[in-house]
Amino acid sequence: MASSDRGELTVTVATAEERPIIANLMQLYTHDFSDFWFDRAEGELGPDGRFAEYPLDPWWSDPGCVPLLVRVGGKLAGFALLNAASHSGRPVDRNMAEFFIVRKHRRGGVGAAAARAIFGLYPGIWEAAVARRNVGALSFWRRAIGGYAHAEAIEETDHDDPHWNGPILRFRASAPG
Ligand SMILES: CC(C)(COP(=O)(O)OP(=O)(O)OC[C@H]1O[C@@H](n2cnc3c(N)ncnc32)[C@H](O)[C@@H]1OP(=O)(O)O)[C@@H](O)C(=O)NCCC(=O)NCCS
Numbered sequence: 001m002a003s004s005d006r007g008e009l010t011v012t013v014a015t016a017e018e019r020p021i022i023a024n025l026m027q028l029y030t031h032d033f034s035d036f037w038f039d040r041a042e043g044e045l046g047p048d049g050r051f052a053e054y055p056l057d058p059w060w061s062d063p064g065c066v067p068l069l070v071r072v073g074g075k076l077a078g079f080a081l082l083n084a085a086s087h088s089g090r091p092v093d094r095n096m097a098e099f100f101i102v103r104k105h106r107r108g109g110v111g112a113a114a115a116r117a118i119f120g121l122y123p124g125i126w127e128a129a130v131a132r133r134n135v136g137a138l139s140f141w142r143r144a145i146g147g148y149a150h151a152e153a154i155e156e157t158d159h160d161d162p163h164w165n166g167p168i169l170r171f172r173a174s175a176p177g
Contacts, residue, residue: 007073009110011117014067014079016060022067025079026054029100036133058083066122070101070114077105080118086127087164088157093124094173112144119148119173126173129159132166141169150174 014022030051034043045051059067059081070078078101086092096118101111119126128145130138145151154171 006105006108006110007075009077009113009117010071011068011080011114011121012071014059014069018069019056019060019067021069021076022059022079022081023053023056025076025100025102026056026098027051028102029079029098030054032100033131033134036131065097068118070110072105072110077102077110078114080114082118082122087129088127088159088168088170089163090170091125092127092170094122094126096126096128099128111140112147115141115144116148119145120150120176123150123173123175125170127168127170129164129168130166134166138167145169145171148173150176 027050030043034051037043043051056067059065062083064084066082068080068082069076070080079098080096080100081098083095083097084092085095085097087095096115099111099115101114128141130141142156145154151171151173154169156167156169158167159165
């Protein structure tokens with residue numbers, strides 16, 4: 001699909017058999033996010049050393065929810081969960097509900113390449129809502145979306161309301177010709 005120094009990058013829809021892979025990667029994702037949760041109860045490990053399980057059921061029952069796995073050179077490198085939830089209150093086709101690249105594969109362009117591959121697979125109006133404390137992710141999304149040749153009408157708005165606290169990037173993605 002796309003390639004990097006480490007091999008071909010692929011994005012595939014996770015099958016029901018692959019759901020445990022996403023559940024495992026979600027533990028790593030939650031650990032990353034727990035960095036931002038030092039002042040709240042969320043993100044505490046359970047007595048078994050695991051974070052609370054993420055509610056993955058909709059990604060294998062709701063047609064608007066799409067679970068994706070990212071591989072580089074055939075090795076697992078991350079995942080994305082798409083849905084159609086709007087954080088801005090405006091209509092959307094796709095929302096990047098969760099997006100994660102494992103630390104081994106970071107800062108080599110894998111995240112941006114994976115995100116752009118996903119936008120191309122699912123054209124339409126997109127939103128990515130970024131938690132206020134996740135300043136690295138905001139830089140990432142600005143680059144990944146801003147550098148996507150098929151993104152139009154890119155907007156960044158800042159929100160502090162019951163629906164979202166932080167920036168929201170919104171744009172229209174079209175599929176590469
Ligand atoms: C955010 C994340 C997906 C980035 O993945 P990645 O593969 O490292 O991203 P890329 O290498 O494609 O980065 C492209 C550009 O985005 C920017 N960027 C990426 N991560 C950044 C960070 N932590 N801080 C600042 N800028 C960053 C840089 O400009 C980077 O280009 P550069 O490395 O040449 O400077 C990854 O760090 C991650 O999974 N983080 C934890 C989960 C998360 O926060 N997800 C986003 C939820 S909204």
